[in-house]
Amino acid sequence: MKRREFSLAAAAAVLAQAMPARAADYPSRPVRLIVPYPPGGGTDTVARAVFERVSTLARQPFVVDNKAGAGTSIGLAELARSHPDGYTVGVGGSSDPLLPFLYDKLPFNPTADLTFVATLATVPIVLAAGPSLPARTMGELLAIGRAKGAKPMDYASPGIASPHHLAGIYLGEMARIPLAHVPYKGTSQAMTDLIGGHVPLAMLGLPSALSFARQGKLKILGVASKQRSALAPDVPTISEGGVAGFDAGYWWHVTVPTGTPKPVIETLRQAINKALDMPDLRESLLKSGFEPMQMPEAEAEKALKADTAKWAKVIRDNHIHGM
Helix, strand or coil, rough: HHHHHHHHHHHHHHHHHCCCCCCCCCCCEEEEEEEEECCHHHHHHHHHHHHHHHHHCCCEEEEECCCCCCCCHHHHHHHHHCCCCCCCEEEEECCHHHHHHHCCCCCCCCHHEEEEEEEEEEECCCEEECCCCCCCCCCHHHHHHHHHCCEEEEEEECEEEEHHHHHHHHHHHHHHHCEEEEEEHHHHHHHHHHHCCCCEEEEHHHHHHHHHHHHHCEHHHHHHCCCCCCCCCCCCCCCCCCCCCCCCCCCCEEECCCCCCCHHHHHHHHCCCHHHCCHHHHHHHHHHCCCCCCCCHHHHHHHHHHHHHHHHHHHHCCCCCCC
């Protein structure tokens, strides 16, 4: 009888471990946080800053695991394969749904295999001009680009298929000016050649460009987002500068494997939003060049669908493939 009772108790314990976590119990052990980029980059910085606070709120550590490579697909594929119990969480970006349009043999479907939890922050993209280009405003750039017989102007980006690359293509189409993409391996190399006069234009993250603009080494012609940035409220948008309706940007968000229990997702979402409500965290993110971003689930999913449709067309029309 005692042996039978012991066997039943052991079976119950195994079953309890296999059952999905309840919101009241979550998290009851450390959580793995997959960041599909190398340590030290923007995604990694934002993830660590936010989840340090989430760990405090949850009273459990969220342990960062950097899984970089293949345009985030290596890390996100591992996330998609993980057990959907809330103990493996990922930090991705609004460009993740574009992966199937960039890679022929993707081992997972970002839209079907991953479920949105919460937005984290955004980094505005800007169009910057180096000293080799006389334009100081979007209006002056448009005049140069639309002049009779104008030759294509090169623009640098941090890499092929990056949001900055796509934003440059989109700008050329909307503004009706000839632009030619020059890909670099990261922002620093692109910035060096822009400042050195080897390339006249660049699509860059605002924080990277802002410090050099303040030193007079480059000119920010416009912010690519729909609205002006809180990081540089005096810089007009590209739309204000003469390309009406132009909007290009990206943001970071948290996802979990599809099938993760809804109560667990809601518990995680609430903790993230509470962390982002902390004034000192918001101030810290802004000082580092990141704008905290909170968006309701339905609104975020609608924005993701709209952005995916827009950028997928740009990718298809221009035959872009991931590296």
